Every structure is written in C-alpha cells, then in structure tokens.
Amino acid sequence: MDVVLPTTVDEVVAARVEQPAAAVLAGGTDLMVAVNAGATRPEAVIALRTVAELATWRREDDHLVIGAGVTYGQLLRSELAELVPGLAHASRTVGSPQIRNAGTIGGNLGTSSPAGDALPVLVALGATVELAGPDGRRSLPMVEFATGPKRTALGPAEVITGVRVPVTGGAQQYRKVGVRNAMVIAVASVALSVDPGDRRVGVGLGSVGPVPLPAPEASAFAADAIDWATGTLVDPAAARRFGELVAAAASPIDDHRSTAAYRRHAVAVLAERSLRTACAPGAPDREVAA
Amino acid sequence: MTAPYVLTVNGTERTVEDAWLGESLLYVLRERLGLPGSKSGCEQGECGSCSVEVDGELVCSCLVLAASATGTAITTVEGLQPERSDFTDVQQAFVDEGAVQCGFCTPGLVMAVHDLLNRTSEPSDLEVREAISGNLCRCTGYGRVFAAVEAAVAVRRGVVS
Numbered sequence: 001m002d003v004v005l006p007t008t009v010d011e012v013v014a015a016r017v018e019q020p021a022a023a024v025l026a027g028g029t030d031l032m033v034a035v036n037a038g039a040t041r042p043e044a045v046i047a048l049r050t051v052a053e054l055a056t057w058r059r060e061d062d063h064l065v066i067g068a069g070v071t072y073g074q075l076l077r078s079e080l081a082e083l084v085p086g087l088a089h090a091s092r093t094v095g096s097p098q099i100r101n102a103g104t105i106g107g108n109l110g111t112s113s114p115a116g117d118a119l120p121v122l123v124a125l126g127a128t129v130e131l132a133g134p135d136g137r138r139s140l141p142m143v144e145f146a147t148g149p150k151r152t153a154l155g156p157a158e159v160i161t162g163v164r165v166p167v168t169g170g171a172q173q174y175r176k177v178g179v180r181n182a183m184v185i186a187v188a189s190v191a192l193s194v195d196p197g198d199r200r201v202g203v204g205l206g207s208v209g210p211v212p213l214p215a216p217e218a219s220a221f222a223a224d225a226i227d228w229a230t231g232t233l234v235d236p237a238a239a240r241r242f243g244e245l246v247a248a249a250a251s252p253i254d255d256h257r258s259t260a261a262y263r264r265h266a267v268a269v270l271a272e273r274s275l276r277t278a279c280a281p282g283a284p285d286r287e288v289a290a
Numbered sequence: 291m292t293a294p295y296v297l298t299v300n301g302t303e304r305t306v307e308d309a310w311l312g313e314s315l316l317y318v319l320r321e322r323l324g325l326p327g328s329k330s331g332c333e334q335g336e337c338g339s340c341s342v343e344v345d346g347e348l349v350c351s352c353l354v355l356a357a358s359a360t361g362t363a364i365t366t367v368e369g370l371q372p373e374r375s376d377f378t379d380v381q382q383a384f385v386d387e388g389a390v391q392c393g394f395c396t397p398g399l400v401m402a403v404h405d406l407l408n409r410t411s412e413p414s415d416l417e418v419r420e421a422i423s424g425n426l427c428r429c430t431g432y433g434r435v436f437a438a439v440e441a442a443v444a445v446r447r448g449v450v451s
Contacts, residue, residue: 001292001310001311001312002292002311003311003355003357003358005358005360025355025358027353028353028354028355029335029353031355032314032335032352032353032354032355033333033334033335033353035312035314035355036314036333036334036352037333037334041312042312045311045312045355045357045358047355047358049358049359050361073347095335095424096335096338096423096424096425097348097402097405097420097421097423097424098335098338098341098348098349098350098402098424099335099350099353099424101347101348101349102335102347102349102350102353102354181423182420182423182424183336183423183424
C-alpha cells in the first residue's frame, strides 16, 4: 500500500490518473471506519490534507467558493457561519466536536450518503459542486452531483475541489430528527433558504430519498406566501401547507432507522417550523454560536 | 513492509518502521510508539476514548491515517503530563471529583476538557455538554465529569487552590 500526499489539485488529479484504484482520503470519518473494520483494504490512498487549495475558502462577489477540505468545525466557527448560516446549522448537528474537526464538506459530498448533513443545505442553496479532472475543471449543480445512495457523478479520475454557494443575507435553517442530539445519523432532515434578493425559497431534504431532494412545488408556494417587503408570511397558516408540500416531495423508505410514514410526517413538521422561524418578525435567524 | 515515516508526537519526532500504511494513528500510538494512554474503544469515531490533538484540533486518532499525519503536531494524553508524577489541573479535578470510575473513557474526556478550557475559560453548561458529547462513559459518570469541569474552571480562575 502506498500513501500519497499531494500538495496541489493538479497533483491529486495526476495521482488519480496514475492509481485509479486508490482511495481518496479527506477527514477520514468514513474511509478510516471502513479500513479499521477491515471492510476495505485500499491498494493506495491519496490523502488530501496537504492540498492547500482545498483547505481554504474565498468570496467571489455574491458567492463563496468553499474548498472541499474545509471542515464542519470551520463552517461552524469562522466567518463562514455568518455568510452561510445554513451550513453552520447543519455542521453543528454532525457527530461530535472530534468528528466536526475532522470531517469535511468535500468528504460529505464524496460519500454522498442520503443522510449527509451538509447535502440538503447545498440543495436548498442551489449550490454547485466544483470538480477537477484530467480534462480540466467543471461545475455541476448539486442536484445532478448526487445520483444515488453513495453514488455520485464524480468521474473516475476527478476530485471534488469545493462547492460554490450564494451569500443571500437571508434566513437559513437546518433541522434534523434523530434518536439523540450528538453522534446521530439523520432519520429525516430539512434545509431551508429564504433568499430576499432573488425572492427565492430553497428546500433540501435529507434521509427521505436515495439522494438529498429538492421540493420545487413547496419552494414556489413559499415564495408566493412571503411578503418580501417584510420577509414575513402573508398568512401564517401557509407554513402548514408548506409542510404538506414538502412531505409530498419526500420519497422515504422503511429501514432500520425509521419508517417511511414517520419520515414523511417528520419532514412536514420540520419544514413548517423552519419556515415559521425563517419568516418570523426579526428574522433572519443566524444564531449558530457554539 | 513499507517505507518508514516520521510523526511528531508530544514534541518528539518518532520514526514508524515496518508498519502497514493503513494503520490508524491510534494503533500506531499504542502498538508501535508505546503510548497506550489513548484508548481503543469503537474504532469508528463514536466513543472519543482515543481523542488526541492534531495541529491543535481535537480529533479521534482512530480516524486519522497515521501515515498521512506526517508533518503535523500530535498531542496525546501523555503529552499533557510530561512528568508522569504530575497531574494537569483537569486530571486533578477528575480525581478530586470522583469523575474516574473504570477509567477507560478518562483519557479522551481529559483531552476534550483540555480542548474546551483552552478555547473558553468560562464555558456555559451547554458548552460543556457539547464539548464532551463525543466521549462516551458507560459507568454513567457524566455528573461527576461536569463537577470536574466546574472544579477545573474554578482552579484556572484562581478561586480554589
């Protein structure tokens, strides 16, 4: 076995071309669990820790480009928490402090679990996933990146370099149901973004489908239900209808963590509460302080 | 088997030789470098017993690929207490408050509490709970752990000797 420690994205791509079977290691919170359990024994590992570009983020006008190696802890603590509060909300629900210090947004995308906490937020924000490969760089809308449970549109020699998300200045929410607060995989989750500039409401649903799902009908309904001059709901009862439309967009299954019926109910409640909070007088709610 | 690599552990450069490159940092610390303070509980990042600091960040050493941690500064529970006879203020508080029962989770909790108090001198109850939320104790010792954190905070504040 070989461990490669590239320092640039080009070197990562070259290593991927040279060793197509190599595992790509970000924070280790998924790969090392499998290695420790003997579930996988990679021929080679390309570790991304030393790739400077991936560990940084930058602002480009009204967007942020967040490097794939940025951890949940950084999303939670840094200025990023102010700029993209939805990702901070979601990050705070991930694992434990130890896991949040290791796990990365790129790793969340690479694993692409239907329960990945950052992913519904990226759907709600209309994020793009930034990729680099032998043929250069490309961007994919988040909803096209995840193609199935733990399956993505990532090409064989490609690497995720980051995500591109808008800075909306509006309220963002992430709510998750699990059996306890810490160290829990989402049974169901809802991300919401209210963008006052574009007068757009984005929704992303986790753990209620093979991939994180948008809810276009619910989004359009909510955008019509908001008085954009004040950011509040014209009729507060619209929040309940919004929840029903979100539930209709879910495609949950029964499994060892929960039932389809409970998950559908849960996303309706989470969505209703999220919209109420986001549209309460005095919102946006950006409170994420750890 | 494979090429040796060097880790900087508790300020000392340690060479790891004849190791499989898929080994976790936890395994290398315990089995190759003679540092058994970090405990191996779940090997999947759930229990926190193997918590160490890598470049100042509290992480589960079981989830760190040791061979990828070259060039980082690793601090283990042994590194908190360079003189083996001395306890840190946090360790002393754990002893004084009876926060140690079987002791298996203690090194990880001590690392987590040091990490917390290095960032925040006056943590709120919620911050304490969140800081130790990744450390499982199955002797149901959390009440004593909270008391130990309170005692350590008081010591650092200079209220109690």
